[in-house]
Amino acid sequence: xxxxxxxxxxxxxxxxxxxxxxxxxxxxxxxxxxxxxxxxxxxxxxxxxxxxxxxxxxxxxxxxxxxxxxxxxxxxxxxxxxxxxxxxxxxxxxxxxxxxxxxxxxxxxxxxxxxxxxxxxxxxxxxxxxxxxxxxxxxxxxxxxxxxxxxxxxxxxxxxxxxxxxxxxxxxxxxxxxxxxxxxxxxxxxxxxxxxxxxxxxxxxxxxxxxxxxxxxxxxxxxxxxxxxxxxxxxxxxxxxxxxxxxxxxxxxxxxxxxxxxxxxxxxxxxxxxxxxxxxxxxxxxxxxxxxxxxxxxxxxxxxxxxxxxxxxxxxxxxxxxxxxxxxxxxxxxxxxxxxxxxxxxxxxxxxxxxxxxxxxxxxxxxxxxxxxxxxxxxxxxxxxxx
Amino acid sequence: xxxxxxxxxxxxxxxxxxxxxxxxxxxxxxxxxxxxxxxxxxxxxxxxxxxxxxxxxxxxxxxxxxxxxxxxxxxxxxxxxxx
Numbered sequence: 434x435x436x437x438x439x440x441x442x443x444x445x446x447x448x449x450x451x452x453x454x455x456x457x458x459x460x461x462x463x464x465x466x467x468x469x470x471x472x473x474x475x476x477x478x479x480x481x482x483x484x485x486x487x488x489x490x491x492x493x494x495x496x497x498x499x500x501x502x503x504x505x506x507x508x509x510x511x512x513x514x515x516x517x518x519x520x521x522x523x524x525x526x527x528x529x530x531x532x533x534x535x536x537x538x539x540x541x542x543x544x545x546x547x548x549x550x551x552x553x554x555x556x557x558x559x560x561x562x563x564x565x566x567x568x569x570x571x572x573x574x575x576x577x578x579x580x581x582x583x584x585x586x587x588x589x590x591x592x593x594x595x596x597x598x599x600x601x602x603x604x605x606x607x608x609x610x611x612x613x614x615x616x617x618x619x620x621x622x623x624x625x626x627x628x629x630x631x632x633x634x635x636x637x638x639x640x641x642x643x644x645x646x647x648x649x650x651x652x653x654x655x656x657x658x659x660x661x662x663x664x665x666x667x668x669x670x671x672x673x674x675x676x677x678x679x680x681x682x683x684x685x686x687x688x689x690x691x692x693x694x695x696x697x698x699x700x701x702x703x704x705x706x707x708x709x710x711x712x713x714x715x716x717x718x719x720x721x722x723x724x725x726x727x728x729x730x731x732x733x734x735x736x737x738x739x740x741x742x743x744x745x746x747x748x749x750x751x752x753x754x755x756x757x758x759x760x761x762x763x764x765x766x767x768x769x770x771x772x773x774x775x776x777x778x779x780x781x782x783x784x785x786x787x788x789x790x791x792x793x794x795x796x797x798x799x800x801x802x803x804x805x806x807x808x809x810x811x812x813x814x815x816x817x818x819x820x
Numbered sequence: 821x822x823x824x825x826x827x828x829x830x831x832x833x834x835x836x837x838x839x840x841x842x843x844x845x846x847x848x849x850x851x852x853x854x855x856x857x858x859x860x861x862x863x864x865x866x867x868x869x870x871x872x873x874x875x876x877x878x879x880x881x882x883x884x885x886x887x888x889x890x891x892x893x894x895x896x897x898x899x900x901x902x903x
Contacts, residue, residue: 450889688825696829706832711867712895713881714832720886721832736886750860750898 438469445473447480490795490807492745495738502732503528519667519678521701527726531719534746534754536704541682543663543700547675551692558668558675561692563597565679566666567659570608570652573597574630578649583639585649589630597658601630604657608632611655618651620644660686684709707752715752719743769796827866835882836867839894844878847894861895873897 438459442452455476464472485491506525522530522540530538545565551557570576574589587608594601605625609632613619625632634652636644665680682700687693688709700706701722707715720736720743727734745760746753753759757774764770767783767790792798795805804810827833839847848855855878861868863875873879877897885891 448885448888448890450885450887453889695825697831699832709866710827710830710833711865712861713834713836713867713883714827714830717832717834717883740886744859748859750862750865750895750900 441469441473445477447477451476451480488811491741493795495741498738499727499734499742502727502734505732506727506730519665519680523726523729528723531703531722531726532742532755534703534752534759538701538703540680541662541700541702543677543679543682543684543687544698545677545679545687546694546697547677548692548694549674552674552676552694555668555670555675557692558677560598561690562666562668562677563599563658564690564692565659565663565677565687567656567661567663567681568597569654570604570657571654573601573604573657576649576653578645580642580645583635583645585634585645585652587632587634587652589632591630594630599658602627605630605632607657608652608655609634611657612651615661616651616655618648621648660690663687703752712747712750712752716743716747719746719752764794766790766792766794766797768792768800769794772796772800826870828870833867834884836871836873837880837882838871838873839878839880843880847878855896858894858896860898862900863897864900868897875899 439456442455445452447455455472459469459472503525506528519542520540521527521542522538526539545561546552547558547561551561570587573593574587577586577588579586589601589604591601594604605627609621609623609625612621620637622635622637623632624635634648636648638644660683662683663679663681667678668675669678670676682702682705684698684700684702684705685708687698688695699718703715703718703722706718720739723739723742724734724736727739742755746755753763755761757770761773762770764773767779767788771779771783790797792801792803793806795807798805798810828836844855858878861879863869863873868879871879875897879895879897881893881895883891883893
């Protein structure tokens with residue numbers, strides 16, 4: 434292709450992707466300058482013709498385009514998403530979750546990518562997974578209840594500690610602190626012995642067996658290694674690198690772990706993404722999640738519709754749900770809001786606040802029984818006086 | 821190690837740039853709008869904090885679009901409203 438032609442493609446008002454496609458198409462083809470002109474003209478024409486017109490009611494088109502295929506979705510699907518028996522909510526329940534902008538999805542999961550030096554080696558990937566997977570104290574040694582002396586004896590197994598790359602002294606230090614902070618149980622005292630890797634827990638109330646057993650329960654289940662919210666980690670090899678899949682999500686803490694690739698790691702918890710990575714990342718996450726949920730069911734919805742929904746949800750700087758606490762509840766028109774949910778409340782509040790309905794939207798006009806301001810209803814005849 | 825995380829490096833975060841006065845007046849006159857008609861972004865948004873934008877600034881966001889390949893979007897920085 435001639436440099437001059439290249440420059441002309443660059444200049445023309447077309448999207449980047451279309452330009453690329455055009456270049457790829459023209460590559461290696463012998464065309465005369467006049468043919469080139471014609472091609473460029475036609476492409477530009479076609480592009481301008483296919484653009485959506487200003488003031489088109491794209492919202493209703495998006496609603497129909499997502500809603501109709503949505504009826505084909507399986508109502509209840511809880512199955513294993515193929516990824517090493519990690520359970521992920523899919524199908525309609527997941528789609529509803531995304532649109533409702535829930536604080537936490539019913540099955541939070543993360544896909545953790547590793548930095549190159551960790552990602553190629555299975556053992557090093559495993560090491561990172563130990564830093565992430567929540568491990569309770571009973572996995573690190575024996576816990577016995579000494580009823581005679583009213584105490585709980587924890588004897589750490591140093592071989593396990595070594596395998597898990599955590600010094601026994603740090604477990605001894607973390608365990609009592611975490612019981613106090615995370616489990617909110619404070620009625621105990623403890624004594625530790627670094628040399629034998631042993632720790633003794635004594636309840637403050639030395640009389641009650643109930644307290645002793647309660648304390649034993651806390652001691653057994655206190656998380657001493659890993660991130661509390663992440664219950665399980667699975668290491669899998671995919672296209673030449675090891676990737677961690679988790680059950681439970683806490684992107685903020687995972688980013689702090691050494692060896693985690695902070696540029697690719699992701700979670701399916703959208704509100705977490707909006708807090709840690711910002712609203713634009715949340716928009717991308719909504720698009721990605723919705724698209725993959727629909728795609729997984731074999732439903733093809735054009736991205737444009739999903740992008741519109743995601744854009745609406747992220748307009749105001751935070752993720753808003755589509756529903757009466759979000760987009761539908763903040764509509765300008767009273768009648769439109771009342772038509773959606775909790776009709777009486779909206780009408781009553783509007784009456785108290787002396788609200789006025791301009792009747793500019795579709796719903797309002799349908800309610801009062803006049804033509805909507807779209808399509809054929811949009812045309813108004815304006816007569817120009819002869820002189 | 822929180823210094824290690826740069827949100828702008830993340831694959832899901834598009835490029836954020838603060839717009840100059842001239843660029844902004846150009847944008848507003850092109851679409852015949854005022855800056856409060858733009859989509860919003862909170863001043864404590866991680867990406868906004870990283871580029872150091874203040875409330876009242878307008879941010880240009882360069883997204884990799886599924887449809888167009890590259891798309892520009894704009895957001896007005898506002899203070900997060902108190903609940």
